[in-house]
Amino acid sequence: MKRVALLFLIIFSAASFCGIKEDFLAGRYEPIIKIPLEKLKTCDDKFYAGCAYLNYEPVKSWERGFYLISSSSAGDAAFLAVLNKELEHLKKDPMKLSRLFIFSVYSQMYGTILGLLYPDYASYCYDGNADQWRDTCELLRKSFKTNTMHPSVCAGTFKDGRIIFKEKNTVFEISGDSVKSILLNGEEIFYALYRDIGYLPGNIALKYGIFEKRPVEIAASDIGRAYKYTVYFGKIKAGTTYTYLKDEGDHYTLYVHTKTAPFFDLMFKMRDYVSVKLRKGDFATLYLYENLSEGSYKAVRWTEFFPEEYYALYKGKERVSLPVYAQDNYSLIYLIKNMLPVKYGKINVISRKKVFPFELVYESGDQKGGDRMLTISLKYTGQFELKNKFSFELLFNETKKETVYSRSQTEYGSLTSQFDGAVSEKEWMKEIGSYENFRD
Numbered sequence: 001m002k003r004v005a006l007l008f009l010i011i012f013s014a015a016s017f018c019g020i021k022e023d024f025l026a027g028r029y030e031p032i033i034k035i036p037l038e039k040l041k042t043c044d045d046k047f048y049a050g051c052a053y054l055n056y057e058p059v060k061s062w063e064r065g066f067y068l069i070s071s072s073s074a075g076d077a078a079f080l081a082v083l084n085k086e087l088e089h090l091k092k093d094p095m096k097l098s099r100l101f102i103f104s105v106y107s108q109m110y111g112t113i114l115g116l117l118y119p120d121y122a123s124y125c126y127d128g129n130a131d132q133w134r135d136t137c138e139l140l141r142k143s144f145k146t147n148t149m150h151p152s153v154c155a156g157t158f159k160d161g162r163i164i165f166k167e168k169n170t171v172f173e174i175s176g177d178s179v180k181s182i183l184l185n186g187e188e189i190f191y192a193l194y195r196d197i198g199y200l201p202g203n204i205a206l207k208y209g210i211f212e213k214r215p216v217e218i219a220a221s222d223i224g225r226a227y228k229y230t231v232y233f234g235k236i237k238a239g240t241t242y243t244y245l246k247d248e249g250d251h252y253t254l255y256v257h258t259k260t261a262p263f264f265d266l267m268f269k270m271r272d273y274v275s276v277k278l279r280k281g282d283f284a285t286l287y288l289y290e291n292l293s294e295g296s297y298k299a300v301r302w303t304e305f306f307p308e309e310y311y312a313l314y315k316g317k318e319r320v321s322l323p324v325y326a327q328d329n330y331s332l333i334y335l336i337k338n339m340l341p342v343k344y345g346k347i348n349v350i351s352r353k354k355v356f357p358f359e360l361v362y363e364s365g366d367q368k369g370g371d372r373m374l375t376i377s378l379k380y381t382g383q384f385e386l387k388n389k390f391s392f393e394l395l396f397n398e399t400k401k402e403t404v405y406s407r408s409q410t411e412y413g414s415l416t417s418q419f420d421g422a423v424s425e426k427e428w429m430k431e432i433g434s435y436e437n438f439r440d
Contacts, residue, residue, distance in 0.1 A: 024048040025086065029055045040068070047072035051082050054090060054100075066103045076111025083115075091116070211308045214325065216283040218338050219401065223247050226428035229406075229417040231258070238264045241417055244428055245334065251286065252278040256330050257432050270294045273437040276331050279307075283335055285328045285350075289440050301352070302440050314353050323357070326350040333394060333403060336360070336376060340398070346381075357381045364398075371399040 021044050023032055032052040040046045046068045053065025069079055083091060083100075090096045097116065104112040226244040230237060239260035246253045256274040264270075270293065277287035284307045292299045304313045305326070312320045326348045327335060336344055349356050358378040367373045378392040395404040407416045432438075 020045045021048045024052055043072045047074040066107050070107040076109055079112055080115040213282045226423045228420040228423045232416045242431055254331050268295045274330055275438040276328050288328050291437055320353050323348040371397050374398050
């Protein structure tokens with residue numbers, strides 16, 4: 001009889017300590033959470049024991065559960081798979097969902113955070129830069145810690161789709177089974193719905209945003225003609241830039257060609273050929289092709305834009321999440337000019353795979369001859385400091401409806417493009433040779 005009892009004890013122990021994954025998937029959670037921590041030897045043991053703790057209400061059990069999950073090295077994808085299949089009831093309870101979010105932030109499980117925000121987390125981007133999502137999560141985690149908002153002391157009330165933590169005025173806004181935004185002391189830490197700068201990360205925008213076409217009518221004088229600009233590096237004439245906006249029937253194509261002067265070629269030879277496909281009616285960027293040769297740097301790159309779906313494809317394979325009406329920097333002057341007298345307040349500029357938000361500042365002034373002049377400058381409003389000092393200023397003649405000059409500060413120094421006026425198509429063709437350099 002003793003041998004039978006001993007055999008039963010051995011079998012029971014094996015079932016308890018060696019079949020943790022199987023027990024969890026079968027819904028037998030109670031024996032799992034009673035296993036001493038020192039008995040959890042493998043990563044699988046820790047992971048599924050940790051998931052089992054999340055089925056119980058006490059915050060202490062959740063704290064231990066997340067500790068086991070994060071120390072199991074199982075990864076965010078595995079945890080999200082369990083949440084979506086085995087623990088899906090947690091995501092349907094707003095209070096539990098907010099607790100999941102807080103613990104994920106505190107445990108630095110960033111993939112889980114994105115998964116809780118939106119199922120398609122793998123392609124989700126913040127400001128065009130996935131690293132900035134991690135930085136923001138870390139900022140939030142430190143904020144919680146500094147304000148004694150450790151998950152074990154967080155308690156809140158749920159009302160009208162908002163979870164409010166009274167201790168430090170933290171608010172989670174819930175929509176369906178997703179965390180829509182998070183605010184601390186009234187400031188939205190995540191750009192989940194940061195409408196006042198016109199920026200919605202792609203997947204969130206699709207779910208909560210409404211795409212409204214902006215009316216942009218291009219002046220007839222800008223279509224079918226080329227403009228010439230003389231470029232100065234400081235006070236030295238560095239080269240020329242030509243822009244040509246061509247009506248292609250169902251869209252416009254903007255051609256931009258920049259080349260350095262013969263003297264400047266000896267120091268830094270530049271031959272850039274850029275073409276931008278722009279939609280009629282709202283001047284949305286649809287396609288950008290860049291064939292660049294700048295000193296020893298040479299690159300050919302292209303980006304296809306899908307404005308209504310809030311994303312772009314970089315070189316045909318890398319998906320970039322976009323805000324509403326992300327604009328290429330080449331067509332920006334045409335957009336600003338043709339929006340006047342309406343002053344375009346904010347703009348999101350995409351460069352390669354990153355999006356940079358700017359505020360447009362307008363200053364009116366007079367010049368000799370009675371012409372009304374308008375200075376337009378771009379002020380960067382992003383959360384993270386640009387690596388290189390940047391500024392851009394455009395002087396526009398409102399009376400004659402033409403650009404006077406543009407001035408920008410780059411990492412190399414100050415560049416000024418002085419407007420020389422329109423040139424004939426014959427002169428434009430003489431400069432570019434052919435359109436082949438503008439095509440991929």
